Structures are given as C-alpha cells and as structure tokens.
Amino acid sequence: MAEFQEISKLSALHPKPAGLVLQYGTSGFRTNAKQLDHIMFRMGLLATVRSKKTKATIGVMVTASHNPEEDNGVKLVDPMGEMVTQDWEEHATQLANADQEDLLTALKNIIEKEAINMSQEANVFVGKDTRSSSASLSQAVLDGVSALGGHSKDYGLVTTPQLHYMVCCQNTQGKYGEATVEGYYTKFCQAFIQLTKNTSNRTDDQKHLCLDGANGIGALKVREMESHLKKELQISLNNDGSKGRLNHQCGADYVKVQQKPPTGVKINPGERCCSFDGDADRIVYYYTDSEGTFHLLDGDKMATLISTFLKELLTQAGLNLKIAVVQTAYANGSSTHYLENTMKVLVRCTKTGVKHLHHVAQEFDVGVYFEANGHGTVLFSKAAEEKIQQLAEDTNVNDERKKAALLLRNTINVINQTVGDAISDMLLIEAILAIKGMTIQQWDTIYTDLPNRQLKVKVDDRRVIDTTDAERRAVTPAGLQEAIDNLVKKYRQARSFVRPSGTEDVVRVYAEADTQESADALAHEVSLAVYRLAGGVGDEPKPLH
Ligand code: 16G
Numbered sequence: 001m002a003e004f005q006e007i008s009k010l011s012a013l014h015p016k017p018a019g020l021v022l023q024y025g026t027s028g029f030r031t032n033a034k035q036l037d038h039i040m041f042r043m044g045l046l047a048t049v050r051s052k053k054t055k056a057t058i059g060v061m062v063t064a065s066h067n068p069e070e071d072n073g074v075k076l077v078d079p080m081g082e083m084v085t086q087d088w089e090e091h092a093t094q095l096a097n098a099d100q101e102d103l104l105t106a107l108k109n110i111i112e113k114e115a116i117n118m119s120q121e122a123n124v125f126v127g128k129d130t131r132s133s134s135a136s137l138s139q140a141v142l143d144g145v146s147a148l149g150g151h152s153k154d155y156g157l158v159t160t161p162q163l164h165y166m167v168c169c170q171n172t173q174g175k176y177g178e179a180t181v182e183g184y185y186t187k188f189c190q191a192f193i194q195l196t197k198n199t200s201n202r203t204d205d206q207k208h209l210c211l212d213g214a215n216g217i218g219a220l221k222v223r224e225m226e227s228h229l230k231k232e233l234q235i236s237l238n239n240d241g242s243k244g245r246l247n248h249q250c251g252a253d254y255v256k257v258q259q260k261p262p263t264g265v266k267i268n269p270g271e272r273c274c275s276f277d278g279d280a281d282r283i284v285y286y287y288t289d290s291e292g293t294f295h296l297l298d299g300d301k302m303a304t305l306i307s308t309f310l311k312e313l314l315t316q317a318g319l320n321l322k323i324a325v326v327q328t329a330y331a332n333g334s335s336t337h338y339l340e341n342t343m344k345v346l347v348r349c350t351k352t353g354v355k356h357l358h359h360v361a362q363e364f365d366v367g368v369y370f371e372a373n374g375h376g377t378v379l380f381s382k383a384a385e386e387k388i389q390q391l392a393e394d395t396n397v398n399d400e401r402k403k404a405a406l407l408l409r410n411t412i413n414v415i416n417q418t419v420g421d422a423i424s425d426m427l428l429i430e431a432i433l434a435i436k437g438m439t440i441q442q443w444d445t446i447y448t449d450l451p452n453r454q455l456k457v458k459v460d461d462r463r464v465i466d467t468t469d470a471e472r473r474a475v476t477p478a479g480l481q482e483a484i485d486n487l488v489k490k491y492r493q494a495r496s497f498v499r500p501s502g503t504e505d506v507v508r509v510y511a512e513a514d515t516q517e518s519a520d521a522l523a524h525e526v527s528l529a530v531y532r533l534a535g536g537v538g539d540e541p542k543p544l545h
C-alpha cells in the first residue's frame, strides 16, 4: 500500500536511537525530550490507526506536565475525551520500542489484530505545552499522522484538559461545546457567571484570587480567558512564564510535595491562592495565616468541598441520585474519615493514575474523583444530567427545588468532565466559595489533615514490589508488608504504604500519623524496610531530623 511506503520514507526522518527502550508510564511516555522524536512520530501513527478503529477524532498532547523543562512526553486522548483505553497501551509500547527496520511489521500487527479498515478516514487533534522542545515534537506527531494519510488539526499551545475538551466536542458534534479555545472559555466562563450571579454582596476580596501559573501553559490560557470572566473573578497572575523556569520551585506539584508556597509569589496573610501544574490538569489551593503558617488545601479538600456542595443541592432538589467520592491511597485519612462518617457519602479507593479514578467514578450518578495531588473532576451520568435538566425546566416545582436544579445545571456546565482541569476546577471552587459565602480559612477547617510525609527510595528493580488493595498493601517482596504493619503499630492514627512509581524509577513511601514527628519517623523507618527488603541502592535512607 502507498501509505506504507510513505511511512518507511518518513520514519527515517524520525529514527529511533538503537537500543532505546521506553515504557508506557501511568499516562503515556515521558522522558528527556531528546529521546522522544521517534516516539512522537510513532504516536502520530498510532493515533491515526486508533482514529480509524473508533471512527472518531483522537487527541495527542505533547507535554511532560509537572516535570522539568528538559523533559517531554505524550498523552493520547480517546473519543469522549478520556485517556486512551488501557488495551491500547500495549500497542503503544510495541510501536514505540520496535527497531527502525521492524516498525512497519509492528504497525501492521496492530492493524491486523484490531482489524482496522485502512480506507476509513482518520482525524487527529494535536496540542502542545510551552516547553521549548514541544514545537518540533508536535511536528513529529503531525508527520506521523500525515504519513498514514490522516487529517490533523494542530491546536498549538493549549492546556492538556483543553485538548481533551476539543476531542469530546468534536466527537459529540458540538453538544459538549464548540471545539475551539474561544468555545472553551465561553462555555466555562458563562457557567461561572451564571453560578455566581445571585451571590449577593461578594466583596472585592472574595472576587480576588492569587494564581501561580507554574511558568507554563495554564498561565497563558488564564490570561487569554480573563476578559470572559467580566471581573467576576479577578486573578493576579504570578509565575506567568515571562521570567521564571517551568515548574521550577513553583506549580502544584512543588507546593503539594514540599508543603510550602511557590517562589515568585508574594502572598498576603489570609489571601486565597492556588497553583497549577505545567500542563494545567492539576490545582491546589493554599494560604498563610497571620502567624505566617502555611496551609495547603489539596485534592482531598477540594473533593470534600465539591461533594458536600453537590450533596446538599441534590437533597434540596429532591433528586435521589447516587453520589460517591473516588480517592487513592494517598488521600489523607482525615478526609476519608470525614466523608464517610460526617458527610455519609460513599468513598471508593483505587489505584493511582487518572484513568483508574475516572473509570470508578463512571459507576455512579455523580462521581467526584480527586487525587490528593490536585488532579480531579466530577462525572455525571447521562441519566443524572437528564433528571437535572428536566427539573430545571419543570414549571410545577417549588422555588427551592427549582433553584437547586438550576445551580446543579450550571455546576455541570462549569465542570470539564473529560479530565481533571485546573482552570475548570478553579472556577468551580471559586463559585462554591462564593455561593456558600465561605472563606478559604472556613473551608480549611472542615477537617484537619493528619500530618504526613512522602519519601522516595531507590532500588535495583522497583518491579519487585507488587501491591494489592488499591496499592495499600504490598504482596511482594516477602516480609515487607509485615514489617510495615509492625512499624505502623508503634504510632497513633498511623498508616503507611509503599508502591513502585509509574513515572519515575523509584519506590514511593507514604506515611501519616498524629504528629509531624511521628509521620516523619514512620516514613523513614518504612523507607529503611524498603531499602533492606526490596534491594535498595546507594546510601541507606537517613532520618529526616
Ligand atoms: C501521573 C498521573 C497522576 C498520578 C501520577 C503518579 C495522569 C494524567 N497523571 O502523573 O494522576 O498521580 O502519575 O505518579 O494520569 P507516580 O506513579 O510516579 O507516583
């Protein structure tokens, strides 16, 4: 076939370095940008084949999210805007690692296995973040698409969730919104303005938000969006990329892991602040109090605020819909306790990685999912959306139910249901705080986080650690879980688990306990157990204090 000749010719322009093997990580390939040109070309091929298979538009996003500027990566987006189905991750790995001369065979294998009709049209949307390597890498994706005769649309600089949104809009023939950045701003900002319009006497302070854009794409896009907010939200934008380096001592990941404010931002006591990550699919909130103490409001706090708000509205609307919160093992024990025992909402725990949370959330009428690191969104089932819509249009219901239904409808519209979205989450949180007349301090006191610590341990081969029970227990190596259980018993309100990272060559250790000293000590002791029982390399982990 003519296409295949073209591929041979073009793939030679994107050669694979001999011997290089890359694994598909939690959400795609990610490594130093210099090693990724052939991966991008090949993911262009794969997206085209996937588009033929699904008879729908597929997305390819070039980004390495919260990782350093020198890295890059690629995420594939399926027709409804969700992450590519896990069945195809194996195809991605095969294609990525095929030697140059075996590329056509690897591609043909996928085509055969998936029974692809090669005469089917293909359509691929491509986006990129602000990394200096992203321009040529996204061009490599586009080359891959055209090598297989696919159509492509290059959205240029967009956030990851914006690209997910575009794909969903396109494949639902505009029902989800218009597949342009302008359409994105219009949809989400209008919903925000509708939600907040009856919040009487919102002061200027309440309308003001301090934002750390991680020197990335989120900053550019917030600036573009600003006029659509009609001063109902006034954002002072820091780390906008004009001087600082991407994700360097700033951004959601830095703030969450370091548990301190980003550099480059002057924070006034009590002021509401938030940080995006490098591709704007994560957000965390924080403030410093009058004594200068830093308070972090992470994904768990957002899930709690959002689910409380939604549950109250569902009750007021008299709608009997099943709501659940989906978390991972990293969720602070206090948040789980509060949700289950005070809020009486169903909580489910699943493996780390958006794709896992997303799927569990789809099982409910209203599924609120958040990772503690700030990635999350809310999914509404079709039936739930319809019931809310009907009630909002019903002329025979009392004012209270009607008002709740209208708020629910606008809440659905302010949420990007395709994937966690820092911009959309920010608008949702800002709207809820406005509606409830709540300050960030009041939000923070809903429950108190248990002190916690995360550490990394280097081991020879992290695959020796196998986990179960949503990563909360280690099955191998022998004796590790028993050792952890014995250490945990020494502390109060303690919990700890270890898991191999899906994105870095390390084992991650998490511990929480009643005091910071205890959490730190426990995390250190568990690190030592990992080091000794799972083949630690380098120096033994040292105590934190
Ligand atoms: C990826 C995941 C994120 C997860 C993180 C865990 C997506 C879009 N991103 O960044 O959800 O928290 O990996 O990393 O799925 P780790 O396995 O290195 O701890």
Ligand code: MG
Residues within 6 Å of the ligand: 065, 066, 277, 278, 279, 280, 281, 282
């Ligand atoms: Mg990200």
